[in-house]
Amino acid sequence: GAEGQTAENAAGTEAVSEEPGVNAETDEAGNAGGQWLSVIPGYGNEAGEYAKGPNGEEAVPTTDISLTEEQYAQIREKGLKAAMIWAGASEWYNAMTDGAKAEFEKMGIEIVATSDAQFDPSKQATDIETSMALKPDIILSLPVDPVSGTRAFSPAVDAGVKIVFADNGVDGYKAGEQYVSIVTGDQYGMGRAAAKLMAEAVGGKGRIGIIYYDVDYLVTNNRDNEFVRTIVNDYPDIEIVAMSGFSAENATGEVASAMMTQNPDLNGIYVSWDVAAEPVVSELRAGGYKDCKVVTMDLGGNNDLDMAQGGNVYGKVADMPFQIGETMAKLAALSILGEDAPAYVVSETVSMTRDNMVEAWNQSLNKDPDSSVLEILGK
Amino acid sequence: MVDEKGYALLLKDIHKSFFQNEVLKGITFGIRKGEVLGLLGSNGAGKSTLMKIVAGVYRLDQGHIYMDGREVSIKNAADASACGIAMVYQEFSLIPTMTVGENLFLNREKKKAGLIDDKKCRAMAKKAFEEFGIDVDPDEYVENLSIGNQQLVEIVKALMHKPSVLVLDEPTASLTHKEIQLLFAFVERLKKQGIAIIFISHHMQEIIQICDRAVVLRNGMVEMDQSTSGLSVGAMVEAMIGKKLNQKYLQPGSPVNYEKPVLRVEHVSWSDKVKDISFEVYPGEIVGIAGLLGSGRTELAKCIYGLIKPDEGKVFLDSGEVPTGKPWMSIAKGISFVPENRRKSGIVGIHSIQYNMLMPIWKRMTKRFLIDEKKCAEDAEAMREKLQLKCTGIEQEVQYLSGGNQQKAVFAKSLLIQPKMLLLDDPTVGIDVEAKAAIARLIRSIADENNGVLLISSEMEELERLCDRVLILSKGEIKKELCRNKGDEITEAVLAEAIQTA
Amino acid sequence: MAKKFDYKKYIVYISFVIVLVVFSILLRDKGFLSYGNMMNILRQTAMISVAAVGMTFAISAGLIDLSTGAVVAISALVTALALRVTGWFPAVLAGMLAGLACGFFNGLIVAKVRIPAFLVTLGTSSVYAGIARTITNLEAVPITNARFNFVFGAGDIGPISTLFLWTIVIMILGHILYRKTPFGRAVLAVGGNEVAARYSGIKVEKIKLWAMTICGMTAAFAGILYAGRLNGARYTLGENDNMSVIAAVVIGGTSFSGGKGTIVGTIIGSIVIGMLNNGLLLMGLSVSEQMMARGLIIILAVSLSLREKIEN
Amino acid sequence: MAKKFDYKKYIVYISFVIVLVVFSILLRDKGFLSYGNMMNILRQTAMISVAAVGMTFAISAGLIDLSTGAVVAISALVTALALRVTGWFPAVLAGMLAGLACGFFNGLIVAKVRIPAFLVTLGTSSVYAGIARTITNLEAVPITNARFNFVFGAGDIGPISTLFLWTIVIMILGHILYRKTPFGRAVLAVGGNEVAARYSGIKVEKIKLWAMTICGMTAAFAGILYAGRLNGARYTLGENDNMSVIAAVVIGGTSFSGGKGTIVGTIIGSIVIGMLNNGLLLMGLSVSEQMMARGLIIILAVSLSLREKIEN
Numbered sequence A: 001g002a003e004g005q006t007a008e009n010a011a012g013t014e015a016v017s018e019e020p021g022v023n024a025e026t027d028e029a030g031n032a033g034g035q036w037l038s039v040i041p042g043y044g045n046e047a048g049e050y051a052k053g054p055n056g057e058e059a060v061p062t063t064d065i066s067l068t069e070e071q072y073a074q075i076r077e078k079g080l081k082a083a084m085i086w087a088g089a090s091e092w093y094n095a096m097t098d099g100a101k102a103e104f105e106k107m108g109i110e111i112v113a114t115s116d117a118q119f120d121p122s123k124q125a126t127d128i129e130t131s132m133a134l135k136p137d138i139i140l141s142l143p144v145d146p147v148s149g150t151r152a153f154s155p156a157v158d159a160g161v162k163i164v165f166a167d168n169g170v171d172g173y174k175a176g177e178q179y180v181s182i183v184t185g186d187q188y189g190m191g192r193a194a195a196k197l198m199a200e201a202v203g204g205k206g207r208i209g210i211i212y213y214d215v216d217y218l219v220t221n222n223r224d225n226e227f228v229r230t231i232v233n234d235y236p237d238i239e240i241v242a243m244s245g246f247s248a249e250n251a252t253g254e255v256a257s258a259m260m261t262q263n264p265d266l267n268g269i270y271v272s273w274d275v276a277a278e279p280v281v282s283e284l285r286a287g288g289y290k291d292c293k294v295v296t297m298d299l300g301g302n303n304d305l306d307m308a309q310g311g312n313v314y315g316k317v318a319d320m321p322f323q324i325g326e327t328m329a330k331l332a333a334l335s336i337l338g339e340d341a342p343a344y345v346v347s348e349t350v351s352m353t354r355d356n357m358v359e360a361w362n363q364s365l366n367k368d369p370d371s372s373v374l375e376i377l378g379k
Numbered sequence B: 001m002v003d004e005k006g007y008a009l010l011l012k013d014i015h016k017s018f019f020q021n022e023v024l025k026g027i028t029f030g031i032r033k034g035e036v037l038g039l040l041g042s043n044g045a046g047k048s049t050l051m052k053i054v055a056g057v058y059r060l061d062q063g064h065i066y067m068d069g070r071e072v073s074i075k076n077a078a079d080a081s082a083c084g085i086a087m088v089y090q091e092f093s094l095i096p097t098m099t100v101g102e103n104l105f106l107n108r109e110k111k112k113a114g115l116i117d118d119k120k121c122r123a124m125a126k127k128a129f130e131e132f133g134i135d136v137d138p139d140e141y142v143e144n145l146s147i148g149n150q151q152l153v154e155i156v157k158a159l160m161h162k163p164s165v166l167v168l169d170e171p172t173a174s175l176t177h178k179e180i181q182l183l184f185a186f187v188e189r190l191k192k193q194g195i196a197i198i199f200i201s202h203h204m205q206e207i208i209q210i211c212d213r214a215v216v217l218r219n220g221m222v223e224m225d226q227s228t229s230g231l232s233v234g235a236m237v238e239a240m241i242g243k244k245l246n247q248k249y250l251q252p253g254s255p256v257n258y259e260k261p262v263l264r265v266e267h268v269s270w271s272d273k274v275k276d277i278s279f280e281v282y283p284g285e286i287v288g289i290a291g292l293l294g295s296g297r298t299e300l301a302k303c304i305y306g307l308i309k310p311d312e313g314k315v316f317l318d319s320g321e322v323p324t325g326k327p328w329m330s331i332a333k334g335i336s337f338v339p340e341n342r343r344k345s346g347i348v349g350i351h352s353i354q355y356n357m358l359m360p361i362w363k364r365m366t367k368r369f370l371i372d373e374k375k376c377a378e379d380a381e382a383m384r385e386k387l388q389l390k391c392t393g394i395e396q397e398v399q400y401l402s403g404g405n406q407q408k409a410v411f412a413k414s415l416l417i418q419p420k421m422l423l424l425d426d427p428t429v430g431i432d433v434e435a436k437a438a439i440a441r442l443i444r445s446i447a448d449e450n451n452g453v454l455l456i457s458s459e460m461e462e463l464e465r466l467c468d469r470v471l472i473l474s475k476g477e478i479k480k481e482l483c484r485n486k487g488d489e490i491t492e493a494v495l496a497e498a499i500q501t502a
Numbered sequence C, D: 001m002a003k004k005f006d007y008k009k010y011i012v013y014i015s016f017v018i019v020l021v022v023f024s025i026l027l028r029d030k031g032f033l034s035y036g037n038m039m040n041i042l043r044q045t046a047m048i049s050v051a052a053v054g055m056t057f058a059i060s061a062g063l064i065d066l067s068t069g070a071v072v073a074i075s076a077l078v079t080a081l082a083l084r085v086t087g088w089f090p091a092v093l094a095g096m097l098a099g100l101a102c103g104f105f106n107g108l109i110v111a112k113v114r115i116p117a118f119l120v121t122l123g124t125s126s127v128y129a130g131i132a133r134t135i136t137n138l139e140a141v142p143i144t145n146a147r148f149n150f151v152f153g154a155g156d157i158g159p160i161s162t163l164f165l166w167t168i169v170i171m172i173l174g175h176i177l178y179r180k181t182p183f184g185r186a187v188l189a190v191g192g193n194e195v196a197a198r199y200s201g202i203k204v205e206k207i208k209l210w211a212m213t214i215c216g217m218t219a220a221f222a223g224i225l226y227a228g229r230l231n232g233a234r235y236t237l238g239e240n241d242n243m244s245v246i247a248a249v250v251i252g253g254t255s256f257s258g259g260k261g262t263i264v265g266t267i268i269g270s271i272v273i274g275m276l277n278n279g280l281l282l283m284g285l286s287v288s289e290q291m292m293a294r295g296l297i298i299i300l301a302v303s304l305s306l307r308e309k310i311e312n
């Protein structure tokens, strides 16, 4: 959860600055890779089977959330309005929007505003205030910043709007009071799944590098941290030899090539997400590092093509944004009908390799991969 | 050595260099209360530099400045004005985006309770303009004023704060006869109030007319320091350039051929500045245009050249029509233009002499679409030779040339077009006598190659020396034509009279 | 010669009225004109408005500041951190001092090293952004001081947001400094004709230094207001604001090359941009459509107010 | 009058040598000087270099282009989409045309409406970014055309990356256009003194229009190279490049106010920035530290090459 993170992270500051991702040998104390555990922002979060909600709520799978036909009919009668206030924009957000839209259509709910804060917390606060003029009954949102979110969402909370969050909660808010629930991908599960894919990719043994998001962003940090933890704890034969951060997703190519310059024999690289992995893949391709496999998160056309072509990309892990969107809509509806809505809902995780691309796309984004990918796959 | 006492301002052994360029090499002279001192010297002699030292813009390298017998140290412009020194600079030095009133009080605003008292400033500005008899609205923005009025505002600004020493650096360069007389009237009045005035000009007549004493600078030293009574123009010029100069009318090389005009202007009108103007210029002829400030001379030339598209009218060159409003077409057909403001519209200061010269004709300098560097260098060098342009080489940046040589570079640019018709708008503003004479000979020689020349000038002397015919312009109309061949006399006096009565 | 009506001076007011009227009609059912929504707009634009007041000084002096966004973040973080150990007044002071230091550093390089402000602040924006990230190692800092949060952001006095009141205060202070003091005149003089300003005894370097410093200070105050509004600070605050701030100043009628401008125009310019953002969102446009519409409208507004005379 | 050695003209070369030597010593164990790493730097800077060639024209003409990043994205997307239905040549043509259109639109407003290029492109950058997002609704477009991918990005000819070869080609073309043609001379004249250029019969508006168009076209070509390098396109390409491109031009010795510059200097400037990024990374600096170091070094380099003489 987001809580308590601040203090722990503050304590970890020195650890980070001491050894910022330098080329390192294995720890002599036998604690293999120990120094890598505290590099990524927000590393202090505890992992669980599923993560728990911000107030310790148990996670419920998305598949448990559904409405009866009767409930759909009831909702339709109410003629409600909804707003979607996202943090950013990408294929992932598109799928989430599409999922919510599909459900809202069934419920006869009108979508009155859609916005994207471009990761600016104050823009999100503004978007919330502005959309309140449209008097929505439901707000679906992905909060940019849990800290300022407390204040930012207060106009909607005060007006009694049913709020469903994706991914993050907001500090000081309680499910069932200020908001309905949080729907999220299984961040830790995704980290573990990625570690598993990496192990497959390198045949259980080898030297890998990590290119992580060097920005305080909970969801990504959780996934990255869990990946590192899993590799260090569960795969003793896989050695992490380099970690470098990035803050602009277009600027990872330089990071990758610097890493390869110093470690030309890397067997694999983990990158925080798909878009950030694109320049990495291109650098590997250009540098002739055919045997260095890339594992990353989220689906996206360019890297998936590389995977289909048997290139550097070995596997990807994704959550199910379409399903998350649908579930958020359903939870909002349930709450309006006065039903109990679980506080913390977690979507399934999809691991994709070249073998299950079409299925994975359909599960996660509810559509087929790009036509060029299908062509290569011969479908 | 001069005694420190009795001088409102005394300069003693002033030295100043810019990098390796030693401009002033020990200047000493003084000026008394109520005296008007003319400061002369060719372009680049260091007149402005010396005065800017006095005004606190530059710091002297060595030397002393005394005011009323006491040595003063002037480190910046604020120090100078605290000492009672005011200066009207040679270059435009108002804030164009501010009103006249705001400019007058810049950095010395009247305040009430710590804040600027606009009302009081405005009232004082109004009063000042009334006092000087100038019709300028203090609330008007400076950028909307004509150049002449801008100059008058600068003068009033310098006088606003009752200086004890006033420096006027070429104040008459952008004024016409009438305004110059107005200015001279101020000078007389200030003189009576005991203000010491230093007056810089390239016009010898003006110096003789209003100055009590003349100081001539040459090679960084004082070449002459003498009372003007009994001083002749010739003597001053000799002190300036070290030799005598012939100032007579330059005859055409061969008689003008009045059969077929090189330029024909037909019924050109633009806005209310140019009204239905028609005239011709013949090969070998220099036609002058005289008129008051604002009479539309510049606009007429711009209409012909294409910088302004006239509302009506046609322009023909050698009987072929020149499309209006397109300077590049004019250039292609053979019209070139030397503008009145060299710095603003004539040169690209940061470019080399060669680049400036060839600016309009790069397209002609190509071989297979690429610029033929060798030919460029040859042509530019030839032109430099022809005009006797003084420089370290054609690669030197134009901004480092003296004014006269910059003007030669602009001429070179116009000549390389190989014009049939040359339009000149006050081509010798701010240029010293020697360069002026050189440029006059140059203009004559261009005309003598069977080209037409149209010469706009505020200097009657120049028109007298050069023109075979003069058109008198007033309020956008040709009011009178004087032609030597028809027996009209073209002299300074006649021209001045014609302009005033037009 | 009859004087033409100089509509350019009033373009920002005309734009204001046009945008207001058009949205009032288009969005008559969507609460655009409601008191709450109008107050939203004023609250949301407060930070841009405040930073734009300082930017007006910089642009009027012929300079520009591209580091505004990063300074906003630094000052917000410094204030938030200071609030952990002290009361609101020293904390605000600390935030302002941070902004002052950043602005002063910009100004020092601009004035003393004499390189264009665009390039100086292009460089410092990267430096300051790096500092903002480092201060708290990317952590957000929540603010629990209720008085601070009330006074500098989240509060209302009667029906009026304190953020709007601050906008008014800064506008009035800015206006007085800009229009009524020798410093303001000197700024305009430096922007209008630097050489002439120097000849008039104005200390050009000093004026540039202070214009940049003021710009840093208003950016810092904007950061403090952000912190108050969001009850917390984060290194990303202000990241996307730089261009809005510059646009507000220019739409407000300040000449981009310096020498001319108004503070009130700047505030109206900022509100016009705020109304646009608000109205386009209420119209239900997608983010991409909003971006396109905003860009086009800004070009249009600038075209009307800044179209230059051809010089010949 | 002895002429002082004008070291400013060579600052970019001096910087190049200094950065190279310093990193070679500091990073002697970390492979900085290896052939592979050097080729990495050249490959990674290719896009910035190419876009900076066009930017040199714009800045030399006294203009600037803030929409470069968005044009990069548009052209990459257009090319990638076109490759689905046609061969590489028409696709590249389509991408270039898209960039030409964007640059032409910028130029048209700059030249005809006469508002500063900074503001025009501030507006169009938002419009173009909106368009880039809309073209494929934020989706990535993979490219399967192997020949395209080879020629425009991922390929090597012998030991040399095609990206670097393209940089050389564009540099040579740019250099010829800039130094050896009447158009290049006219660009410099317009940037040096617009009024004098107009008086000399140069079609100032046309030159500005084309300078902006060329800038759009090189941005488009940079986009095509991005697409080739990544074997695909997406709307975020080029997003952060604008400032690097401008910095490359200015560090390369082009006067920020126009009238003077060199294309070769621009390319060296871009490589210097690339070496910095690479070296700072190899040194193991964190992202924040890299940002600070880069900002400071840019200010330093610009200080040395652009420090203006004071008027007196």
Ligand SMILES: Nc1ncnc2c1ncn2[C@@H]1O[C@H](COP(=O)(O)OP(=O)(O)OP(=O)(O)O)[C@@H](O)[C@H]1O
Pocket (backbone or CB within 6 Å): B018, B021, B023, B041, B042, B043, B044, B045, B046, B047, B048, B049, B050, B090, B400, B401, B402, B403, B404, B430, B432, D311, D312
């Ligand atoms: N700021 C400067 N930097 C370098 N050299 C300068 C500077 N100002 C003037 N000079 C040089 O000093 C010399 C004297 O110039 P100055 O302007 O004083 O001449 P002047 O007598 O006023 O000439 P003019 O009659 O043309 O006005 C010239 O050679 C000029 O090039």
Ligand SMILES: Nc1ncnc2c1ncn2[C@@H]1O[C@H](COP(=O)(O)OP(=O)(O)OP(=O)(O)O)[C@@H](O)[C@H]1O
Pocket (backbone or CB within 6 Å): B143, B144, B145, B146, B147, B292, B293, B294, B295, B296, B297, B298, B299, B340, B426, B456, B458
């Ligand atoms: N009202 C005005 N607003 C702006 N500029 C003006 C105005 N009146 C004149 N000017 C400018 O001032 C300059 C002098 O204009 P004027 O009409 O006096 O030209 P002129 O008759 O050619 O006189 P001269 O050649 O002696 O300057 C011109 O460049 C003109 O553009």
Ligand SMILES: [Mg+2]
Pocket (backbone or CB within 6 Å): B047, B048, B049, B090, B169
């Ligand atoms: Mg002089």
Ligand SMILES: [Mg+2]
Pocket (backbone or CB within 6 Å): B297, B298, B299, B340, B425
């Ligand atoms: Mg004139």
